[in-house]
Amino acid sequence: MELTAEQIDRAEGVLLGTAAGDALGAGYEFTHPGPDVVIDMIGGGTFDWAPGEWTDDTSMAIAVAKGAAEAGALHEEAGLNAVAAEFVSWWDSKPPDVGFQTGQVLQWRSPTGREMQVRAHDLGGLKAGNGSLMRTAPVALAYLDDPEHCMKAAAVVSSLTHYDPQAMQACKLWSWAIRHAVLHGTYDGVREGLSSVDAGFWAPLLDTAENGGPEDFPKNGWVVHALQTAWWAITNTDDLPAALELAVRAGGDTDTTAAIAGGLLGARWGASAIPERWRGLLNGYPGYRADDLVALTHRIISR
Numbered sequence: 001m002e003l004t005a006e007q008i009d010r011a012e013g014v015l016l017g018t019a020a021g022d023a024l025g026a027g028y029e030f031t032h033p034g035p036d037v038v039i040d041m042i043g044g045g046t047f048d049w050a051p052g053e054w055t056d057d058t059s060m061a062i063a064v065a066k067g068a069a070e071a072g073a074l075h076e077e078a079g080l081n082a083v084a085a086e087f088v089s090w091w092d093s094k095p096p097d098v099g100f101q102t103g104q105v106l107q108w109r110s111p112t113g114r115e116m117q118v119r120a121h122d123l124g125g126l127k128a129g130n131g132s133l134m135r136t137a138p139v140a141l142a143y144l145d146d147p148e149h150c151m152k153a154a155a156v157v158s159s160l161t162h163y164d165p166q167a168m169q170a171c172k173l174w175s176w177a178i179r180h181a182v183l184h185g186t187y188d189g190v191r192e193g194l195s196s197v198d199a200g201f202w203a204p205l206l207d208t209a210e211n212g213g214p215e216d217f218p219k220n221g222w223v224v225h226a227l228q229t230a231w232w233a234i235t236n237t238d239d240l241p242a243a244l245e246l247a248v249r250a251g252g253d254t255d256t257t258a259a260i261a262g263g264l265l266g267a268r269w270g271a272s273a274i275p276e277r278w279r280g281l282l283n284g285y286p287g288y289r290a291d292d293l294v295a296l297t298h299r300i301i302s303r
């Protein structure tokens with residue numbers, strides 16, 4: 001697909017925005033920063049991150065992106081196998097911060113996507129965590145010319161670890177929004193995407209996010225409240241840095257809510273909207289810096 005310079009900037013913003021939100025929130029995870037706390041890429045936090053270092057959210061998004069760069073279609077067997085293999089490689093690097101649900105699946109080191117899906121499906125009693133929504137952003141990059149299969153891919157990539165209708169629908173909705181934002185530079189895709197999910201469930205949740213506050217969606221380790229926190233931060237601010245800061249200020253799973261917001265913010269405002277200083281600080285698994293995220297993006301969109 002032939003992209004304009006503006007669309008390329010916005011495509012580059014998807015992974016960079018994810019990483020920027022993740023690294024900004026990393027130092028505040030599981031806290032509720034008060035109004036006097038300065039929000040910056042300070043690192044630290046539960047896992048003692050380096051300043052500008054991203055966490056599992058971006059590392060797993062990179063795994064999805066690498067699968068897309070290698071195999072193209074993620075809704076097909078080869079693509080899903082490629083992502084599964086990248087997840088196992090990341091697991092084998094012994095990351096400090098594997099989400100509980102994700103760890104329950106990846107510990108089996110499944111050799112195929114199908115087998116990983118079955119492991120996820122067979123997990124009993126777990127709630128719909130935010131661990132697949134946090135890494136869904138790059139799915140959109142692989143399907144800029146194919147909305148139908150984008151939805152299918154968002155659901156199956158979620159199901160590798162989060163085989164849950166709420167998680168899969170959240171990934172579909174957000175991936176639709178990101179794809180639309182890259183192509184058109186608006187957030188209209190958030191509401192348009194309701195056509196691909198249970199709109200009766202999701203539409204009121206979006207209303208609450210736009211008109212309410214973090215007290216209305218406090219359990220943001222849950223995929224539903226995580227999506228609401230991200231959408232609240234986006235719709236209650238005017239630019240990318242302010243929205244990421246607000247997502248962090250909501251507290252709780254700050255790196256993840258800001259990473260989720262960052263994927264859509266980057267798709268809407270482009271790589272050029274990410275402050276240069278942040279861009280210079282970004283780093284993380286697998287030894288990448290900001291320019292590596294841009295190069296990986298180009299491998300996907302030029303396929």
Ligand SMILES: [Mg+2]
Pocket residue numbers: 055056057097255256
């Ligand atoms: Mg994280």
